[in-house]
Amino acid sequence: MTGEVRLETRGLSKRFGGLVAVKDIAFKLHANEIMGLIGPNGSGKSTVMKLIMGVERPNAGMIKLDGVDIAGWPPHRIARAGIGIVFQHSRPLHRQTVLENIKLALLPDSLLRLAVDPKVDERARAIAERVELGEVMERRPSTLPFAYLRRMEMAKAIARDPSVVLLDEPFAGLTAAEVAAFSELIRSFRAENRAVLLVDHNVKGVAALADRVLAMYLGEKVAEGTAEEVMRDETVRRVYIGGKIEASQKRAAVTAGRPPLLEVEDVSVFYGKAQALDRVSVRVREGEFVSIVGLNGAGKTTLFNAVSGLVPYAGTIRFAGGDLAGRSGGAIARSGIVQCPETRELFGDMTVRENLDLGGQHLSAAARAAQLAWLFELFPILEDRQGQPARTLSGGEQQMLAISRSLMMQPKLLILDEPTLGLAPVILEQLSKAMERLRRTTPITVLLGEQNVTFALPHADRVYVLEHAHIVWEGDPLRFAAEMGTGYL
C-alpha cells in the first residue's frame, strides 16, 4: 500500500541553450512507493533528478515536497527539507574512515559547532549497521570494494532521514549477487515510509523493485504504469528495440570458414572500482557483420573503447593476429580498426568537407578523391552540405557524417557504436539502407553495437548479447528472436 503524496512535479521543463532537455514532466511519488524513471542516454531522466535536487534550476514548472514548492531552491535547502540523493559517481573523503564519512552527512550546517555531538556518533554507527557496514566502519574508503562504497553513499543519503530518496543508476558496476543484496536494502526503505525514485537506463534494471515506472524519451514522458505495462508499451518498444524484429541468414554460411580478424579474449575493464566489463570474449571473422546488442550501460561502449585503445584493460585483444596491447589509440586506428563512436566526436566548428578530409588525411590525393566520391554516392545529402559547419547539421546528418568520416579511413574493421541514438525513424531507414549497401558492395568487416534490435539484426551475420558487463548469449540472428526477443527489455 502506498501512502500520501510526498513529491509532486507539474509542468517541469528545462532548456540548455536551444536544447530542450526536459519538457512538461508531471508525476506524483507517494510514501512507501518505489518509482522507476527510465530512458536511454540523453532522454532527460538525469536532468529531472538534478532539477528535483536543485542542482539545476527549472525554467518552468513546480516541484512540491510534502506540499511545499521547492522549485528553484538551492540544493542544501532542499536536502534539509527532506530529499536525499545517491549520485552515480561520488568522491568520498579518502583520509577519513567510513564512519567519519557517514558522520559528515549528519553534521549541522554551522560554522560554529566545532565539536561533533556524541549523538551524531551514535546515530552514524546505527546507520552503518543499518546498511550492513558495521564491520568496516573504521576502515578508509580506498581500502574497500566498490559495493561497500555504494552502501556508504546510501548511508549518507539516508542519514538525515529524508522522506524522498533519489538513486541514480544504483546498480551500475555491481555484480548480480551485489545487485540482489542492494535491492533488498532499497526495498527496506518502504518499511520506513520513504518514497524512492530510481533512475536507470532501462526497465529491466528496475522492474523487480519498482511499483511503477515512468519512461522518458527526448525530454518527454512516453509511458507510465507498472513495469510490465511499460515493457509492453508500443512507444517504449520502439524506442528501445525498434519495431518488428527481422533477421537474415544470407551470408552466415559464407563467412563461417574465414579466419578471425578481431579476437577479444577475457577482457575486463574497471573504472576506478566499478567493473564495466567482466571477462568478455568476442570474435569477428573477416568480412563478417557482427552485432553486439545490449541496453545502455551494459558495457558496449567500454568494449569498443578497449578495442580502440582508449581505456586500459586486462585480457588480450588481437587484430589480424597481432596483439594490440601497448599500441596507442592513433596507431590502432591507422592499423585499420576505425571506431565511429556513440558521441560522434565531430569537429563542430569545421565544415563537413574539412571533417571528411581529416578522416582521409592518411590517403593519397587520388585515393581520397575516389573515397569521397563513393561516400557522396552513399550519403548524397553530405555533398550538398559540404561547406556547412558540422554542428549546424541535423542529428541524422551528423551521424551520416560521422560514419562517412570513419569510412574515409578505409577501415578493415568498422566499429559502429549506437548509430541510431536519438534519430527519427526516417533517418534510421536511410542508415539501414546504407548499411545494407555497404555490406553488399564492399569486403568491409563491421562490429555494430546497438540497443535498437530492429536496426541491429537485419544486417548481422552473428549476434552477441551483452548484459551487465557479461556476454550472456551468442548466436545467429534467426535464433535471437526466438530465444532472446521477449526477455530482452
Next chain:
Amino acid sequence: MLGLQIAIDGFAISALYGLAAVGFTLIFGVSGVLNVAHGGIMVVAALVGWFSAGALGFGTYWGTLCGILAGLVMAFATYFVVVRPIQHSRAIPAEETEIFVLTGTLLWGIMIEQGMAYLFTDNPVTMRPLIGGVVNIMGVRTPRNEIMIAVLCWVLIGLLWLLINRTRGGKALLAAAINPRGLTLLGFELSRIYLFVWTIYGVLAGIAGVLLASFLGVASSNAGPLTASAFAIVVLGGLGSVSGSLAAAYVVGYLETLTAYLVAPTLRPIPPLILLVLVLYFRPQGLLGRR
C-alpha cells in the same frame, strides 16, 4: 603630435604582444595548458640573442637566429621536463592536473629567471636594432626598426593563419582544439600534435623575445610581468581564441602606451591588470570568448 606618437608606438608594441600571445593561446586551446613560464621563455630568447650578437660576436642577424633557437629549445624543455611528466603522472589525480601544471610551470619560470640572471645578467639589455635609421612619419621620428618589427609581426601572424587554415597539419591542430578524442579515432597521434603546437609556440615566443630586446630592451626580471601581460591578453581575448587574443593585444598594448605617455612610464602595467580583473568579474569567458 603626441597622439600620432602614441598611435605608432602602440601599434608596434601591440603587434609584438599579439605575436607572443597567439602561441600562448594556441597551447591552451589544443592541450589546455596554461604555461606560466611563458615570460621566462621570451627572456631566454632575448638574452641569448643579445649575448650571441654582442659578446660572442655573431652579429645581429645570427644573434637573432640564436635567440629564436634558444626560445624553441626552452619551449621543448618546458614541455618535456614539466608539462608532459605532470600530465602522465599516475600519482596526480586527473582533476588536479591543471593546478599542478600551473604550479610546475610557475616553478620552472622562476628557475629560468634565476638561471638567466646567473648566467648572463640581471640588468636590462638592449639588442642593436636589426635595421638602423629613422623615418619621419608626419612629424614623428620613428626608428625604421620599429616599423620593421610591426610589419614582421603581422607577416608572421599572417603566415600562421595560412599554416593553420590552409595546411593539413594546421587543420589537424585546429581539430585537436575542438575535439582531441575525435582526432585520435581518426588515427592521429595527439602527442605529435602537441609537439607541433609547442614548436610553433617556441618559434613565436623566441621571435617575440628577440624583437622585444631590440625594441624596448629586456631584463631577466621581466619574466613575471611578461607572463602577466600575456595572461591579461589571452584571458581578455577569451582563452583559446586566436583572433580574440590579437584584438586583446591591441587593447593592452594601447592601454599601456597611453599610460606610459600620458600618466607615468612606471604605471604602465596597471591599467591592463585592472581591466583584466573587471573582465573576469563580469565576463569570465573573455571579451570575445565563446560560450
Next chain:
Amino acid sequence: MSRILHAPSFWIAVAAVGVAAALPLWLSAYVLGVLTAAYYFGVFGMAWDLLFGFAGEVNFGPTFLIGIGAYAAAILNNVLALPIPLCVLAGAAAALIGGLLMALPALRLRGPYFGVVTLVAVLLLQNAIVIFAGVTGGEIGMTVPDVLSIDTNINYWYALGFLVVCAVLLFGLSRSAVGLILQACGQDPIEAQALGFNVVKHKVAAFCVSAVFSGVAGAMLIFYMGAASVDTVVSISIGVQVIIAAVLGGRRTIVGAALGAIFLILASELLRPLGQLNTFIVAAIALAVILFFPDGLLGYALRVGERK
C-alpha cells in the same frame, strides 16, 4: 581528549616543540634569526593549506593577504604611532577585507581562472604600494618605529609560540566538524550541497579564516624585522615560496605546511653560499617534489603509514 593523549604523534609534536623551545641554549643568534622568520612562514603556509587543501581554492597570491595585513599594521604604526597589538589587530581586519574581496571571484570562477585573478591581485597590490610611495615607502619599503623585542631569544620564542598557537588552532579546525564539512565542499561541492551544506557560506568562512591568520602573521613578521617591503611580504616570489612550502610538506595536512616552510628556509640558508643560484635550486627541488612526490613529504609519510 584521552584519545589524543594516547596518540604517539601528539607526544612527538610535544617533544618537537620542547626541543624547539630549548634551541636558544645551543644555537647562534644568526641561526635563531633564520628560524624565527621560518616560523612566520610556517603560519603563512598553514593558512594557505586551509584554502587549497581543504576548501579546494587555488590561491596563487597568498602574499595578497599577507601583504595587506603587514602594510596595514606598518602604516598605522608609522603614521598614527598606534601600539603593536592594535596594529596587528588592524592588520587582521584589513586582511579579512582582502579575503572577502578574494572570495568574491572565487565563487564565480573555475580553478585556473581564479588562480590567474589571485596572481593579478598581488601584482595590483605591488603596484599600489609603489604608487602610494608617500605612505608606503614605495619600492624601498618602510621601517616601523616599534619592534616586538630587540632580544633574539625573545623574538624567537614569540615566533615559536605564535606558530604553535596557530598550528593548534588551524589543525584543530581542520579536524573539527567544520573542517570535515569544508573538506567535503572542496572535494565535491555538488555532493556537499546535496548533503545539506551551504557551500558558499563555508568557503567564504575559509577565506576569512585564512586571511586573518595570514594578516596577523604578516603583521607580526614586520614587527620582528622592523621593516616592511615589497620584497619581504608582497612579491610573487614570496607567495611562491609559501606555496612551495605547503606543497613540499604535503597538501591537506596543515602541519606539513609548517614543516615545509622550516625545511625550505633552512635549505635556502644552507645554499646561501651559492649566491644567485640559491633560489634556482630551491625551485628545482620543489619542482622535483611535485613531479615525484605530488603528495608532499608528510603526505607521502602518511600514505606509507596508512598502508601498514
